[in-house]
Amino acid sequence: MDGPAIEARRLRKVFTTSVRRPGFVGALRSLVAPERADTVAVEEVSFSVARGELLALLGPNGAGKSTTIKMLAGVLVPSDGEARVAGQVPHLDRKVNARRIGAVFGQRTQLWWDLPAVESFTMLRDIFKIEQEAYRTRLEELDGLLELASFWQRRPRQMSLGQRVRCDLAAALLHDPPIIFLDEPTIGMDAVAKEQVREFIRYQVEQRSRTVILTTHDMAEVARLARRVLLVNEGRVVYDGGLAELQKEYGSGWKVRVTFATGEVPPGIPGPGEKVGDAHVFAGVDPTAKRELMRSLLDRDDVTDLETHGDDLEDIMAAVYRKRAAVTA
Numbered sequence: 027m028d029g030p031a032i033e034a035r036r037l038r039k040v041f042t043t044s045v046r047r048p049g050f051v052g053a054l055r056s057l058v059a060p061e062r063a064d065t066v067a068v069e070e071v072s073f074s075v076a077r078g079e080l081l082a083l084l085g086p087n088g089a090g091k092s093t094t095i096k097m098l099a100g101v102l103v104p105s106d107g108e109a110r111v112a113g114q115v116p117h118l119d120r121k122v123n124a125r126r127i128g129a130v131f132g133q134r135t136q137l138w139w140d141l142p143a144v145e146s147f148t149m150l151r152d153i154f155k156i157e158q159e160a161y162r163t164r165l166e167e168l169d170g171l172l173e174l175a176s177f178w179q180r181r182p183r184q185m186s187l188g189q190r191v192r193c194d195l196a197a198a199l200l201h202d203p204p205i206i207f208l209d210e211p212t213i214g215m216d217a218v219a220k221e222q223v224r225e226f227i228r229y230q231v232e233q234r235s236r237t238v239i240l241t242t243h244d245m246a247e248v249a250r251l252a253r254r255v256l257l258v259n260e261g262r263v264v265y266d267g268g269l270a271e272l273q274k275e276y277g278s279g280w281k282v283r284v285t286f287a288t289g290e291v292p293p294g295i296p297g298p299g300e301k302v303g304d305a306h307v308f309a310g311v312d313p314t315a316k317r318e319l320m321r322s323l324l325d326r327d328d329v330t331d332l333e334t335h336g337d338d339l340e341d342i343m344a345a346v347y348r349k350r351a352a353v354t355a
């Protein structure tokens with residue numbers, strides 16, 4: 027199949043909910059003539075994702091990220107615009123779409139709550155008509171990556187959050203879909219479980235050429251996994267591009283303060299720095315230059331002290347939202 031794996035063209039979603047009037051009489055009137063209110067969850071979102079690419083979909087609470095993913099997953103029908111996933115309109119043929127995608131919503135399990143996880147896997151094997159041999163190999167592979175066997179006999183309600191999400195990931199990818207949606211997959215996990223899930227995601231993209239859309243509020247996760255980010259705010263795209271470019275454009279800069287044993291900058295260090303007291307201070311805005319400097323410093327025996335300051339990705343995101351909000355106001 028040619029063309030992008032995922033395409034969103036001017037996607038829009040408006041939810042219409044009924045509003046209850048206050049008081050007893052109000053409640054009666056609402057029954058007879060319900061009052062409706064519209065919530066625009068996604069105003070207009072366009073982007074595309076190439077096959078084998080990971081896109082981090084970022085934005086503050088309520089920006090419209092989950093709604094966008096649900097439209098791509100075929101769970102919600104767009105109010106306007108069009109989604110295409112592997113060339114197909116997701117909600118028109120949910121069965122076909124379900125074979126091509128795997129989705130994990132970290133806040134909510136899609137496993138049968140009262141069934142041992144491994145029985146949920148067997149049911150999914152039957153639903154997706156996976157042959158026994160292929161199923162066994164796949165389960166072995168997923169167990170190798172996610173270490174599930176020690177707890178997959180448990181029911182999800184008896185699992186820790188990290189165990190439950192790892193089972194959810196296995197369940198979503200059992201049929202080996204080429205397109206994966208991950209909505210806050212590591213939310214609430216401890217550092218070890220997070221790391222395992224991130225490695226798993228990285229493996230899916232780098233080794234298996236899977237196409238992934240990942241939403242997260244964890245900027246360390248974004249820095250580890252994503253090269254391209256799509257920022258949405260109030261249902262609109264406010265940035266679509268490289269993470270490094272975003273840092274360069276919106277970051278106010280970085281500073282590295284180093285003390286060398288000799289008191290002088292030794293050869294092989296990029297830039298002379300500025301002497302401040304006993305230390306040398308290196309500064310810039312380009313994150314690549316910072317990485318180069320750090321690499322040249324980390325293996326040295328003559329660095330006696332090292333401090334880095336500035337440009338946390340969290341601060342950069344906040345700066346983008348503020349700036350873009352001011353532009354559109």
Ligand SMILES: Nc1ncnc2c1ncn2[C@@H]1O[C@H](COP(=O)(O)OP(=O)(O)OP(=O)(O)O)[C@@H](O)[C@H]1O
Pocket residue numbers: 041042043065066067068085086087088089090091092093094
């Ligand atoms: N089923 C629904 N009915 C009515 N409004 C909804 C529904 N689902 C979402 N919304 C509203 O749409 C907006 C976008 O919600 P969405 O869940 O897509 O945001 P999000 O970016 O995923 O947020 P978060 O980071 O908090 O998960 C919010 O204002 C939300 O209250």
